[in-house]
Amino acid sequence: MTSRLVTRRHALAAGVAAAGGVMLGGCSRSLPPTYGSMLRLADNFTYVAHRTLLPGQSLVREYGRADLSSFPAVGTIDPASSKRTEVAETYRRWQAGGFGDWRLSVSGAVARPGAWSLQELKALPSRTQITKHTCEEGWTAIGEWTGVPLSRVLDAAGLQPSARFVTFKSLDRRYDSIDLLDALHPQTLLAYGMNGADLPVAHGAPLRLRVERHIGYKSMKFLTEMIVTEHFDDGGDRGYPKNGWAWYTGI
């Protein structure tokens, strides 16, 4: 009975994944794998439905300064006290040098791979936006974010025509990706400022992502690395899908 169920589930998964692939231009590797799970299959269904039914680049609501709310910090709140000595030592070194020797490495399907310092990122045109952070846990908070639109950095790096996803890695060993539609969204920022000041440590200093049409865990803190990829990269054991969490979190 068990094996029959699994088989049926696999068949269903393959069928819907194929249907999704057709809807996304026939490229099956443009969707996250389902690992034979109905739940990951449903995530993909939501992803394809949103990309098919919702307007491509609608902006999230922006608020005024009077709307700024208190803002919990969750997940890693201080890498300097990480149990991983390498993480803690690296972060203490960065802090001691005012994040002067921190770099964001940019690689993959780009014409000009390289490493960006905080000063170089701050020299690019910036955007400030007051938006709502929606945590998967159920709470929300309104904060003001200042940073460089991710599209500016991707332009500077020179996206290759084969580029489809942008993968991010962080000091606290997170590994996640967004599709190019979200990467090029006008409100997707590499943020170095919060509420008019430097990004606080608990909120991801020196640089965090803001992906405003997603749930909060998509907005990765403590960024170190950005890789432009041609295919979906699940991040292996460090990625969300293999750990039982949705990759697409627009819902």
Next chain:
Amino acid sequence: MGGDPQCRREGEMTGRGHARWVRLTHWMATAAVAALAFSGVEILMVHPRLYWGDAGNDLTPPVLELPISRNYRHGGWTAATPLLAGPGAPVSAGRTFEIFNQNGWGRSLHFLAAWILVAAGLVYVLAGVVAGHFHRHFVHGREALSAAALGRDLREHLRGVVPRPSGGPDYGPLQRASYALVVFVVAPVLVLTGLTMSPAVAAAVPMLLDLFGGHQSARTLHFGAFATLALFTAAHLVMVVRSGFARQVRAMTVGDRT
């Protein structure tokens, strides 16, 4: 069965059961609502606080707190630091408590079931309009829905007088009113408040945020609509049992077999 009362009377007498599409969508919705309730309670346990407005979190006051998980008033926060200058400024604090959180499967199961409920709901509403089901059983003869008739029906329910079951869609006044409330008010509110909480949908349709007064108001209303649906389901099950369980289940499963 047409609009002619005599025909309906015959349908009632012979116990034709429910139409095939009513039976199909009923059980699709039953499975979906069970999965939605189970995952919904899990999701609420992760953050058992409800708010009004757009922003609401552990550092802002709730309108309701539910003691339903170890996350209730856990108190595991670093000292608050102000995020802006001035008195009463918003603050930030870091969480040091490892909360209960099974939202990985909870959220994905919730949305899987929501898709199934929406599919069943669309089929039910479209078929209900096309087949004249709503007109015949919800609208036609609505004089039976007068305050006096509803009051009489309520008194009979409370006295435990159970009308002989029709084994089909010949609904009594209270039954008709409660089904209409669930189909045309509670279910749409559940779906729309749910969509309001989706950041991608709220970006595409910001009117939803205005309609419900913000993300957290929508979340609170979502819970309120769920509680209403849970009460309805409890009453529904009691009435199914009291009005002849075997006959009612037969009408909603195999249908016309008599």
